Amino acid sequence: MDLSSKIQNVKFENLFLNASGIHCQTKEELDDLMNNSYSGGMVTKSATSNHRFGNPLPRYHSLPSGSINSMGLPNEGFDFYLDYVTRTEQKKPIILSVAGMSKEEDLELLHQIQDSDYQGLTELNLSCPNVIGKPQMAYDFQGSDIMLNEIFKFFKKPLGIKLPPYFDLVHFDKIASILNQYPLSHVNTINSIGNGMWVDIESEKVVLKPKGGFGGIGGAMALPTALANVRALRQRLNSSIDIIGTGGVTTGRDAFAHILCGANMVSIGTQVYEEGLGAFERITSELKEIMNSKGYHSLDDFRGKLKTIE
Numbered sequence: 001m002d003l004s005s006k007i008q009n010v011k012f013e014n015l016f017l018n019a020s021g022i023h024c025q026t027k028e029e030l031d032d033l034m035n036n037s038y039s040g041g042m043v044t045k046s047a048t049s050n051h052r053f054g055n056p057l058p059r060y061h062s063l064p065s066g067s068i069n070s071m072g073l074p075n076e077g078f079d080f081y082l083d084y085v086t087r088t089e090q091k092k093p094i095i096l097s098v099a100g101m102s103k104e105e106d107l108e109l110l111h112q113i114q115d116s117d118y119q120g121l122t123e124l125n126l127s128c129p130n131v132i133g134k135p136q137m138a139y140d141f142q143g144s145d146i147m148l149n150e151i152f153k154f155f156k157k158p159l160g161i162k163l164p165p166y167f168d169l170v171h172f173d174k175i176a177s178i179l180n181q182y183p184l185s186h187v188n189t190i191n192s193i194g195n196g197m198w199v200d201i202e203s204e205k206v207v208l209k210p211k212g213g214f215g216g217i218g219g220a221m222a223l224p225t226a227l228a229n230v231r232a233l234r235q236r237l238n239s240s241i242d243i244i245g246t247g248g249v250t251t252g253r254d255a256f257a258h259i260l261c262g263a264n265m266v267s268i269g270t271q272v273y274e275e276g277l278g279a280f281e282r283i284t285s286e287l288k289e290i291m292n293s294k295g296y297h298s299l300d301d302f303r304g305k306l307k308t309i310e
């Protein structure tokens with residue numbers, strides 16, 4: 001049974017990654033991921049230039065079938081993550097995630113990566129929904145196009161983009177037509193579903209302190225939106241652009257569905273946070289069982305082969 005996959009020419013022993021933000025902020029967390037034998041790769045917490053505490057607590061809340069978060073981009077600062085990805089013995093590929101607080105900061109961070117010794121995959125997060133006053137750039141189609149144009153004038157290393165969910169077929173068309181103009185290594189879709197709300201009935205109160213309780217929705221309830229975004233972008237993006245499917249994966253069946261929709265790799269967020277890194281082993285064995293029962297030996301046997309009803 002072969003669960004290996006690739007992003008461009010970077011080979012992963014298996015298709016699973018942590019979702020950026022989950023178990024990947026500190027050295028201890030990153031080392032845990034590096035030493036976990038059931039995830040094929042790992043993604044760092046999105047880095048800003050400087051260390052950030054993030055939003056006030058409570059800023060994460062478990063929901064009956066998912067999670068809501070308004071972390072506010074807490075991270076150790078870019079230099080820490082660049083040092084980690086360039087100096088740590090790489091038992092598995094790492095994706096360095098960056099999310100500047102402004103377009104200028106995004107460009108500055110990418111210049112630093114371009115000028116560094118780092119030769120791995122980079123992911124620009126254009127979809128953080130929780131930094132107060134910072135819009136999700138990927139909802140600004142013209143702004144994203146202008147920014148990508150500026151980036152690819154100087155950035156020559158593999159670069160992917162973390163996207164928010166889109167909810168309109170015309171928006172899938174628009175973002176894909178923009179992304180297809182650039183030599184992207186991959187897109188990672190979806191980020192959490194921005195600015196959801198959860199209400200505690202007993203206290204008649206929201207459950208998060210930041211932003212009056214608005215936060216990104218993840219976990220099982222995000223699966224239908226995640227699958228739709230993977231499928232729609234796979235149908236529209238150049239085949240040269242790989243896809244990391246993120247959102248709603250709690251079982252091997254969910255991972256199987258992401259691959260059917262066209263994902264090359266699958267990242268897991270809420271479920272890893274709630275269950276621990278053991279979720280990677282459980283979901284891997286569940287996926288193997290499904291593939292075995294269907295006579296599939298590799299992900300290529302069924303990737304992107306979702307059937308429609310004729």
Ligand SMILES: C=Cc1c(C(=O)O)[nH]c(=O)[nH]c1=O
Pocket residue numbers: 021046069070071072073074099125127128129130131191192216
């Ligand atoms: C990078 C910030 C993000 C955060 C955050 O740090 O609040 N939460 C998310 O669900 N997605 C993000 O992209």
